[in-house]
Amino acid sequence: MAKSPASIVEAFVVNAKRAPEKTCLLFEGERWTYERLHRRAETFAAALKSWGLEPGERVALFLGNSPDLLAAYLGTHLADGVVVPVNTQYRRGELGHIFDDAGVRLCLTDCERRPELDRVRGDLPELKAVVEVGEELDDFLKGAGNHEPRLPDGEDLAVIAYTSGTTGRSKGAMLLHRNLAANAEAVCDAWRWTADDNLLLTLPLFHTHGLMVGAHGTFFSGASAELHRKFDAAGVYDALLEGSATMFFGVPTMYVRLLREARGRDERPRSLRLYVSGSAALSPQAFEEFEEVFGERILERYGMTETIMNTTNPYEGERRPGTVGRPFPGQEARVVDVRSREPLPAGEVGEIEVRGPHVFKGYWKRPEATEEVFDRDGWFRTGDLGSVSEDGYYTISGRAKELIISGGYNVYPREIEELLEGYSGVSEVAVVGLPDEEYGERVVAAIVRDNRDLTEAEIIDFCRQDLAGYKRPREVVFVDELPRNALGKVQKHLVRDQLVDSEGE
Numbered sequence: 001m002a003k004s005p006a007s008i009v010e011a012f013v014v015n016a017k018r019a020p021e022k023t024c025l026l027f028e029g030e031r032w033t034y035e036r037l038h039r040r041a042e043t044f045a046a047a048l049k050s051w052g053l054e055p056g057e058r059v060a061l062f063l064g065n066s067p068d069l070l071a072a073y074l075g076t077h078l079a080d081g082v083v084v085p086v087n088t089q090y091r092r093g094e095l096g097h098i099f100d101d102a103g104v105r106l107c108l109t110d111c112e113r114r115p116e117l118d119r120v121r122g123d124l125p126e127l128k129a130v131v132e133v134g135e136e137l138d139d140f141l142k143g144a145g146n147h148e149p150r151l152p153d154g155e156d157l158a159v160i161a162y163t164s165g166t167t168g169r170s171k172g173a174m175l176l177h178r179n180l181a182a183n184a185e186a187v188c189d190a191w192r193w194t195a196d197d198n199l200l201l202t203l204p205l206f207h208t209h210g211l212m213v214g215a216h217g218t219f220f221s222g223a224s225a226e227l228h229r230k231f232d233a234a235g236v237y238d239a240l241l242e243g244s245a246t247m248f249f250g251v252p253t254m255y256v257r258l259l260r261e262a263r264g265r266d267e268r269p270r271s272l273r274l275y276v277s278g279s280a281a282l283s284p285q286a287f288e289e290f291e292e293v294f295g296e297r298i299l300e301r302y303g304m305t306e307t308i309m310n311t312t313n314p315y316e317g318e319r320r321p322g323t324v325g326r327p328f329p330g331q332e333a334r335v336v337d338v339r340s341r342e343p344l345p346a347g348e349v350g351e352i353e354v355r356g357p358h359v360f361k362g363y364w365k366r367p368e369a370t371e372e373v374f375d376r377d378g379w380f381r382t383g384d385l386g387s388v389s390e391d392g393y394y395t396i397s398g399r400a401k402e403l404i405i406s407g408g409y410n411v412y413p414r415e416i417e418e419l420l421e422g423y424s425g426v427s428e429v430a431v432v433g434l435p436d437e438e439y440g441e442r443v444v445a446a447i448v449r450d451n452r453d454l455t456e457a458e459i460i461d462f463c464r465q466d467l468a469g470y471k472r473p474r475e476v477v478f479v480d481e482l483p484r485n486a487l488g489k490v491q492k493h494l495v496r497d498q499l500v501d502s503e504g505e
């Protein structure tokens with residue numbers, strides 16, 4: 001058997017040499033063959049080297065979905081650089097923290113994002129260049145000298161992916177090339193992903209789901225992807241009707257929107273080989289409704305930034321709604337008691353832990369935080385609560401970490417609370433997630449104010465300055481006091497219950 005590739009870029013290069021004329025990406029009607037993307041990636045690598053990027057230095061990708069994003073991703077790896085993917089919704093505060101923490105030297109961006117980056121550029125002395133796709137990128141590429149691209153070693157750092165921590169500031173998860181390659185291999189194996197596949201890829205390419213499942217799987221298997229700038233239910237429905245996709249991956253909100261779209265349409269898409277859902281819980285109702293309307297049983301899987309994909313419902317066997325299936329091939333999972341850390345028998349709820357070649361190296365520059373998430377013998381504590389059935393299917397039933405997931409995006413309440421606590425007129429604040437039909441959960445802030453003139457609109461507007469749109473509270477509720485326990489700690493579950501009750505009234 002051939003040796004497994006040590007990195008995603010190695011798998012990509014092998015596939016590009018094997019089938020240069022094959023379509024790798026279809027983007028806004030334009031075809032990108034493997035050869036074309038390979039050439040663009042090599043030129044980007046050579047330009048980075050000529051510019052002065054040293055091995056291990058960080059390149060941020062802060063731009064919308066496009067072939068250039070992926071060429072720069074692969075090119076950074078061919079130049080021994082480390083990629084920092086950045087959420088395109090991030091505002092000044094979030095950008096400043098990530099660029100500073102990662103010590104980003106060069107950033108590829110686009111005209112829509114650049115003004116936001118310009119707001120913090122002056123505070124980032126290590127950021128030596130910002131290159132905008134279009135003319136600026138073309139000029140940058142003209143500077144490419146002779147550079148012999150080098151395939152990275154599996155042990156080298158590939159990506160620093162920022163994921164919010166419970167303390168509010170996000171931490172950089174360090175993923176090695178071998179983590180990414182091992183996980184892509186496991187995913188392709190489990191989902192029977194081959195060069196014959198064509199993925200309809202509308203997820204953002206700055207997160208695990210779009211980049212490390214969608215793009216990596218495509219490159220790894222030598223398949224094709226129809227890449228969209230962003231998800232839009234009508235556009236996706238049309239592509240499913242007319243295109244040649246064999247697979248679609250989405251967060252539950254996308255499936256809820258596709259179901260809504262289907263209500264206004266007479267025609268139904270032809271059958272796809274595979275629909276996958278993840279990043280947040282897919283409700284059994286959505287699963288069942290999708291099967292009724294689209295005639296397909298969605299395959300639900302579970303992952304996270306630090307570990308990429310952890311568990312999956314089977315491709316061939318029973319896809320059990322409400323569960324996230326079993327560990328991917330070559331990986332392990334277990335449920336432990338949150339205090340004793342001892343494994344629990346089937347059916348009992350505890351913290352889910354995972355172990356295997358997909359588990360990240362640790363948090364960038366944060367040894368204590370890294371130590372906290374590793375249990376004995378290399379088990380990674382996911383912070384997710386759940387149980388495992390007698391026949392090995394995992395169910396996620398809650399979280400040990402305080403986290404809201406809205407439309408597949410993570411929101412850490414502490415980050416918003418810290419921001420609002422600093423706003424004049426706010427005395428106390430608790431941010432919670434309330435159930436939401438479309439987004440799964442929505443962000444709501446309960447505020448005790450010491451200025452009666454403070455309004456909901458003012459608070460929301462204030463958040464707009466510094467927070468990505470999806471983190472902004474959808475509602476602000478003013479309360480007289482926050483429920484606290486004997487130690488004075490705010491009891492979030494009681495805040496949530498009160499808000500849910502008052503909604504029902």
Ligand code: MLC
Binds near residue numbers: 204209254406
């Ligand atoms: C956008 N908005 C959201 C939102 N997304 N609000 C709450 N929750 C969200 N998820 C807000 C915007 O700020 C804006 O508000 C308004 O909605 C319209 O913006 P938009 O850009 O038009 O939004 P839309 O296209 O409708 O986005 C919805 C969506 C998107 C579902 C397509 O959220 C999305 O792409 N989600 C995928 C997230 C993802 O990839 N997660 C994977 C993480 S990896 P305003 O007020 O500014 O107008 C991971 C590991 C794993 O978790 O297991 O995969």
Ligand code: AMP
Binds near residue numbers: 164280303383384
């Ligand atoms: P992130 O830190 O953005 O990678 O988010 C990872 C978190 O998303 C996990 O720890 C889970 O809490 C959640 N998650 C991912 N997939 C699922 C799923 N299928 N069901 C429920 N939660 C999920």
